[in-house]
Amino acid sequence: MRAEIISVGTELLLGDIVDTNAPYVSRQLSTLGIDVYYRVTVGDNVARLSDALKTAFSRADLVITIGGLGPTEDDLTKETIAEVMGERLVTDQESEKVIRDFFERRGVQIAPSNLKQALIPEHGFAIPNGMGTAPGVGIEKDGKIAFALPGPPGEFIPMLDNSIIPWLSDKTAGTASVIVSRTLRVCGIGESAAELKIKDLLDNRNPTIAPYAKSGEVHFRITAKAADKESALTMISGLEAKARERLGEYVYGIDEETLEYAVVRALIERKLKLALAESCTGGLIGHRITNVPGSSETFLAGVVSYSNKAKIDILGVPAELIEKHGAVSPEVAEAMAKGAVARTVADVALGVTGIAGPGGGTPEKPVGLVYIGLCTPDGTEVTRNVLGGSRQDVKLRASQSALNMLRMFLLH
Amino acid sequence: MRAEIISVGTELLLGDIVDTNAPYVSRQLSTLGIDVYYRVTVGDNVARLSDALKTAFSRADLVITIGGLGPTEDDLTKETIAEVMGERLVTDQESEKVIRDFFERRGVQIAPSNLKQALIPEHGFAIPNGMGTAPGVGIEKDGKIAFALPGPPGEFIPMLDNSIIPWLSDKTAGTASVIVSRTLRVCGIGESAAELKIKDLLDNRNPTIAPYAKSGEVHFRITAKAADKESALTMISGLEAKARERLGEYVYGIDEETLEYAVVRALIERKLKLALAESCTGGLIGHRITNVPGSSETFLAGVVSYSNKAKIDILGVPAELIEKHGAVSPEVAEAMAKGAVARTVADVALGVTGIAGPGGGTPEKPVGLVYIGLCTPDGTEVTRNVLGGSRQDVKLRASQSALNMLRMFLLH
Numbered sequence: 001m002r003a004e005i006i007s008v009g010t011e012l013l014l015g016d017i018v019d020t021n022a023p024y025v026s027r028q029l030s031t032l033g034i035d036v037y038y039r040v041t042v043g044d045n046v047a048r049l050s051d052a053l054k055t056a057f058s059r060a061d062l063v064i065t066i067g068g069l070g071p072t073e074d075d076l077t078k079e080t081i082a083e084v085m086g087e088r089l090v091t092d093q094e095s096e097k098v099i100r101d102f103f104e105r106r107g108v109q110i111a112p113s114n115l116k117q118a119l120i121p122e123h124g125f126a127i128p129n130g131m132g133t134a135p136g137v138g139i140e141k142d143g144k145i146a147f148a149l150p151g152p153p154g155e156f157i158p159m160l161d162n163s164i165i166p167w168l169s170d171k172t173a174g175t176a177s178v179i180v181s182r183t184l185r186v187c188g189i190g191e192s193a194a195e196l197k198i199k200d201l202l203d204n205r206n207p208t209i210a211p212y213a214k215s216g217e218v219h220f221r222i223t224a225k226a227a228d229k230e231s232a233l234t235m236i237s238g239l240e241a242k243a244r245e246r247l248g249e250y251v252y253g254i255d256e257e258t259l260e261y262a263v264v265r266a267l268i269e270r271k272l273k274l275a276l277a278e279s280c281t282g283g284l285i286g287h288r289i290t291n292v293p294g295s296s297e298t299f300l301a302g303v304v305s306y307s308n309k310a311k312i313d314i315l316g317v318p319a320e321l322i323e324k325h326g327a328v329s330p331e332v333a334e335a336m337a338k339g340a341v342a343r344t345v346a347d348v349a350l351g352v353t354g355i356a357g358p359g360g361g362t363p364e365k366p367v368g369l370v371y372i373g374l375c376t377p378d379g380t381e382v383t384r385n386v387l388g389g390s391r392q393d394v395k396l397r398a399s400q401s402a403l404n405m406l407r408m409f410l411l412h
Numbered sequence: 413m414r415a416e417i418i419s420v421g422t423e424l425l426l427g428d429i430v431d432t433n434a435p436y437v438s439r440q441l442s443t444l445g446i447d448v449y450y451r452v453t454v455g456d457n458v459a460r461l462s463d464a465l466k467t468a469f470s471r472a473d474l475v476i477t478i479g480g481l482g483p484t485e486d487d488l489t490k491e492t493i494a495e496v497m498g499e500r501l502v503t504d505q506e507s508e509k510v511i512r513d514f515f516e517r518r519g520v521q522i523a524p525s526n527l528k529q530a531l532i533p534e535h536g537f538a539i540p541n542g543m544g545t546a547p548g549v550g551i552e553k554d555g556k557i558a559f560a561l562p563g564p565p566g567e568f569i570p571m572l573d574n575s576i577i578p579w580l581s582d583k584t585a586g587t588a589s590v591i592v593s594r595t596l597r598v599c600g601i602g603e604s605a606a607e608l609k610i611k612d613l614l615d616n617r618n619p620t621i622a623p624y625a626k627s628g629e630v631h632f633r634i635t636a637k638a639a640d641k642e643s644a645l646t647m648i649s650g651l652e653a654k655a656r657e658r659l660g661e662y663v664y665g666i667d668e669e670t671l672e673y674a675v676v677r678a679l680i681e682r683k684l685k686l687a688l689a690e691s692c693t694g695g696l697i698g699h700r701i702t703n704v705p706g707s708s709e710t711f712l713a714g715v716v717s718y719s720n721k722a723k724i725d726i727l728g729v730p731a732e733l734i735e736k737h738g739a740v741s742p743e744v745a746e747a748m749a750k751g752a753v754a755r756t757v758a759d760v761a762l763g764v765t766g767i768a769g770p771g772g773g774t775p776e777k778p779v780g781l782v783y784i785g786l787c788t789p790d791g792t793e794v795t796r797n798v799l800g801g802s803r804q805d806v807k808l809r810a811s812q813s814a815l816n817m818l819r820m821f822l823l824h
Contacts, residue, residue, distance in 0.1 A: 013448055015438030016624065016633065018430060022453075026427030036425055037460055039453035041434075048449055055467075212428070221428065276695075276716070282702025283688075283695030286716040290694025293770055293803055301722030303715055304688070304698040310713030310756060314726065344722060358705055391705055 001034045001172055004060035006052050008068040008077050009151060010043035021066045021156050028165050033178045033225075034062065044074040053084045057144050064164070067151030069134040071113040077148050078119060078137055085141055087121035095126045095135045102133050127163045131155045138167070145171075179225050180232035184243060185253045187217040188404045194218045197246040207235045209243060215393065216400030217259065220247075249411055252404070259403045260288040266410040267298040267348075274406075275346035276302035277315050277336035279327070280354040280370060284399045300344045305336065315339030315351075328353050328365055330382040333373035341375050348376045348409070350402045354385070356394045370398040374405050413446045413584055416472035418464050420480040420489050421563060422455035433478045433568050440577050445589045445637070446474065456486040465496045469556055476576070479563030481546040483525040489560050490531060490549060497553055499533035507538045507547045514545050539575045543567045550579070557583075591637050592644035596655060597665045599629040600816045606630045609658040619647045621655060627805065628812030629671065632659075661823055664816070671815045672700040678822040679710040679760075686818075687758035688714035689727050689748035691739070692766035692782060696811045712756045717748065727751030727763075740765050740777050742794040745785035753787050760788045760821070762814045766797070768806045782810040786817050793817075 005022050012019055019041065026036050037059065042052045049068075056063045068077030082089050096118035103110040120126050120137045127136035129150065136149040136159050147164055149156050186194055191213040195202070198220070201209050207224035222239050226232035244251055252262045267274055276285050276299075286302035289295050303314050308327055311317040317335040325331045336351030354370025361367035368387040373380060383405060387397040417434050424431055431453065438448050449471065454464045461480075468475045480489030494501050508530035515522040532538050532549045539548035541562065548561040548571050559576055561568050598606055603625040607614070610632070613621050619636035634651050638644040656663055664674045679686055688698050688711075698714035701707050715726050720739055723729040729747040737743045748763030766782030773779035780799040785792060795817060799809040 011622075011624070012435070013438060013451065014442055015435035015440075018432050018435050020430050023424070023427035023430050026425060028427075030426055037455065037457075038464070039425065041451035043449065045449075052450070278695070278698075280702075281699075282707075282711075283690070283698025283714055283716065284702075286690075286695025286718075287693075287699045287807075290692075290696075290716075290718065290768070290807070291804055295694075296718055299694075300719045301715065301717055301726060302695055303713065303726070304695065304702075305713055306698075306702065306708055307712040307756075314713060314715070314755060343726060344719075356702070392703055395699075395703070 001062055001168075002060045003029055003034050003036050003062040003064065004056040005036060005039045006049070006056060006063065006065045007039070007041045007151075008044065008049060008065055010045075010074075012041050012067070013043045019066075021151065021153055024153075024157060025064055025066070025160060028160060029168075030179045031181075032165070032168055032172050034168065034172065044068060044076065046076050046080050049077065049080045050084055053081060057084070061143070062145045062168070063147075065146070065148045066156060069117065069136070069148060069150040071111070071117055071133075073113075078121070081137075081139070081146055081148055082121045085121065085139060085144070085146065087123060087139065087141070089119040090122045091115070091118050092120045092126045092135070095120070098128070098135070099133050127159055129155050129159055131158060136163070138164075177225055177227055178229050178232055179223060180229055180236060181221055181223045182236050182240060183255050184220040184222065184240065184247070184251050185217060185257065185259070186220065186247055186250045187252050187259055187400065188408065189218070189247075189250045191218045194220075194247065194250065198243050201239065201242060201246075204239060207232075207239045209239055216397045249408065252407055258288075258292075259400065259407065261292050263403050263407050263410070264289060264292040264295045264298060266407065268294070270410060272298065272347040272410075273345070274299050275340040275344040275349040277340040277349060277351040278302060278304050279306060279311070279336070279352060280356045281352050281395050281399050281402070282306065282356075284395050285350065285352065285402055288399060288403070300346050301340075303340060303343070311336060311339075314343070316342060326365065328355055328369060328371065330371050330373070330384065333371035333382050334375070334380050335373075337373035337375035337380060348374070348406065350374055350406060352398055352402050354387075354394070354398055356391045356398075358391055368394050370394070370401070372398070372402045372405055374409060376409055413474055413580075414472045415441050415446050415448050415474040415476065416468040417448060417451045418461070418468060418475065418477045419451070419453045419563075420456065420461060420477055422457075422486075424453050424479070425455045433563065433565055436565075436569060437476055437478070437572055440572060441580075442591045442593075444577070444580055444584050445591055446580065446584065456480060456488065458488050458492050461489065461492045462496055465493060469496070473555070474557045474580070475559075477558070477560045478568060481529065481548070481560060481562040483523070483529055483545075485525075490533070493549075493551070493558055493560055494533045497533065497551060497556070497558065499535060499551065499553070501531040502534045503527075503530050504532045504538045504547070507532070510540070510547070511545050539571055541567050541571055543570060548575070550576070589637050589639055590641055590644055591635060592641055592648060593633055593635045594648050594652060595667050596632040596634065596652065596659070596663050597629060597669065597671070598632065598659055598662045599664050599671055599812065600820065601630070601659075601662045603630045606632075606659065606662065610655050613651065613654060613658075616651060619644075619651045621651055627801075628809045661820065664819055670700075670704075671812065671819065673704050675815050675819050675822070676701060676704040676707045676710060678819065680706070682822060684710065684759040684822075685757070686711050687752040687756040687761040689752040689761060689763040690714060690716050691718060691723070691748070691764060692768045693764050693807050693811050693814070694718065694768075696807050697762065697764065697814055700811060700815070712758050713752075715752060715755070723748060723751075726755070728754060738777065740767055740781060740783065742783050742785070742796065745783035745794050746787070746792050747785075749785035749787035749792060760786070760818065762786055762818060764810055764814050766799075766806070766810055768803045768810075770803055780806050782806070782813070784810070784814045784817055786821060788821055
């Protein structure tokens with residue numbers, strides 16, 4: 001089966017919003033072994049949407065449109081699909097009921113334009129939308145399949161995952177080959193150095209392994225094509241084992257597991273309590289740690305000691321230390337980490353001080369210089385990091401280095 | 413002039429990366445009054461790229477391709493454009509020199525495939541790439557214009573901004589009308605309520621005003637089409653004044669100005685020092701404040717008091733208060749804000765406590781319940797907020813409500 005994706009919306013075409021739905025559906029289709037050869041974006045214009053639909057049906061078996069299902073007069077995707085497929089639109093009773101209930105519960109008068117959202121092609125079917133009033137529609141006719149889904153990702157993604165993908169999965173069962181991927185997430189080593197370690201594996205044809213550089217980390221995506229998911233996973237496991245052997249402890253997680261997730265999980269496993277003392281990262285490390293559900297099991301407190309006075313008063317960093325070495329120094333990073341432990345009865349703490357820029361740099365202490373102290377029951381260590389990029393890049397990379405330093409400690 | 417954008421790359425089509433280049437070029441072209449009717453994504457496949465190019469030339473005067481200019485055998489954009497336009501590829505001496513110098517400086521042996529990057533169509537011209545080895549190419553022939561640019565945004569964006577846009581600006585000078593936009597950023601009011609306030613303005617044809625809902629705020633984009641930039645700006649100012657009259661203090665900034673930027677600017681103007689006491693937001697408010705360059709002028713310190721003990725020990729919240737009312741209560745939010753002021757000699761402080769979820773909710777205190785205390789020289793106030801969405805949504809919306817509460821105080 002071959003698919004084409006059409007994203008509909010003038011705001012997409014003007015570049016006002018970035019389309020994340022189309023890549024999402026691409027990934028989901030590839031796991032079913034459905035090839036996507038073209039993706040097209042058109043505005044809210046019937047003639048051009050009609051043209052895009054005709055072209056898509058001429059070269060694909062399955063067309064998925066995203067957007068243009070709202071109640072306004074600009075929203076014309078269903079009408080255009082119906083016209084191109086020679087279908088009349090009829091009211092879907094169940095969808096109408098859902099829409100009427102929605103407005104009734106809110107005590108809002110329903111407008112006729114809202115009822116337009118209950119229309120579906122006469123030979124089609126409605127796809128329930130748990131997060132909004134616009135149902136999607138599906139239709140299978142003359143050997144072609146079309147799905148129309150709403151544009152807001154909060155509605156689009158659940159409808160795709162819960163209705164379209166299972167429907168297509170049944171449809172393609174036994175006929176197509178599947179594509180399955182797994183991402184190895186790597187931190188603490190640069191992209192080139194990491195690539196060098198698995199250089200020979202990069203030539204592998206099936207499964208393949210390909211690097212993607214992210215800010216402060218590298219992802220290696222392993223992709224296998226096979227007759228079924230199980231065979232693909234077996235192929236992936238073989239290549240993954242080889243890659244892990246080469247990359248060792250630099251691998252911190254797979255797929256959607258973040259670095260902060262790996263750190264929180266390891267802290268909880270080892271029953272260690274964490275405290276933070278942040279200066280240049282401004283709270284970002286605490287924010288990342290607390291993005292992980294359950295982090296309250298290990299995370300006690302953070303101090304964002306942006307001013308010198310806060311370093312002295314809250315963390316107990318000796319004033320003389322700051323005077324002698326400056327606030328950005330290995331001595332202060334160490335004292336911040338120690339102070340965070342002392343202040344909170346934590347087992348481990350990070351202390352981060354640096355110059356995020358764009359101002360504040362000197363020849364001796366340039367923008368991007370960041371010292372990270374790690375205080376543990378084994379003692380305290382400090383690393384010196386020189387990080388590139390904008391203010392936000394420096395903050396992100398400093399948080400990355402600090403979390404990775406903590407992760408490495410927790411491994412041993 | 414009408415343009416079509418073709419993004420080239422199998423990694424785009426598989427959904428491995430999100431295409432931010434195509435929206436960027438859309439926005440830049442709209443400022444020149446160049447309409448984009450279609451955007452197309454194709455993989456690294458000569459036949460399908462050739463097909464997409466022919467279709468694009470049949471309905472547009474200008475075609476911009478993004479990607480496929482690398483040294484590998486998958487990179488075939490230039491070759492395909494040359495074939496479709498009936499051009500031979502020849503070596504551009506200047507580009508070859510740049511590539512040879514690049515490798516020489518690094519002491520790396522140059523591969524023949526790298527010299528492929530110096531090829532340009534015989535009637536075309538090279539577009540210098542200050543950030544990589546792949547020059548772009550441009551060609552004007554038989555009334556059609558084509559540009560091919562490399563895919564990495566760090567190379568693509570400077571080449572577009574420094575070479576293509578000025579070239580097109582000369583080309584369209586005097587002939588095209590320009591499109592100019594300004595975004596009004598609004599916070600503290602829901603999308604529907606904000607829209608209602610400017611309902612009649614939404615029918616305006618030129619300039620237009622259109623709402624875009626963001627997480628915790630609403631953006632209104634005003635767009636004018638006129639013969640020149642100055643006339644467009646005058647038209648925008650007229651509609652902007654009307655919208656501002658209706659939206660009043662809900663408008664906190666324009667274009668790229670963030671809420672944290674507005675808050676930091678107002679604090680510095682009023683010479684007030686800020687402290688933070690964060691629980692459920694975990695450091696996010698400190699992170700946002702310190703994303704603003706120069707925030708060290710006003711921001712003294714934050715305490716991320718995730719555990720009750722940290723609320724008591726570091727912020728001086730009375731233990732009885734937590735016992736009696738619970739950590740998520742208006743009383744504790746107030747005591748946290750007061751404690752942050754007392755601990756740091758700040759003039760104003762926020763105290764934020766709530767349940768970010770997904771666990772930890774009860775019927776009385778559900779997930780999403782967040783109390784925000786604001787302590788100022790005028791006294792302390794507390795708001796109760798019930799916020800929807802995932803753990804990260806609740807954190808973001810809580811930070812948004814807290815920053816907006818502080819902004820409103822600073823306005824008066």
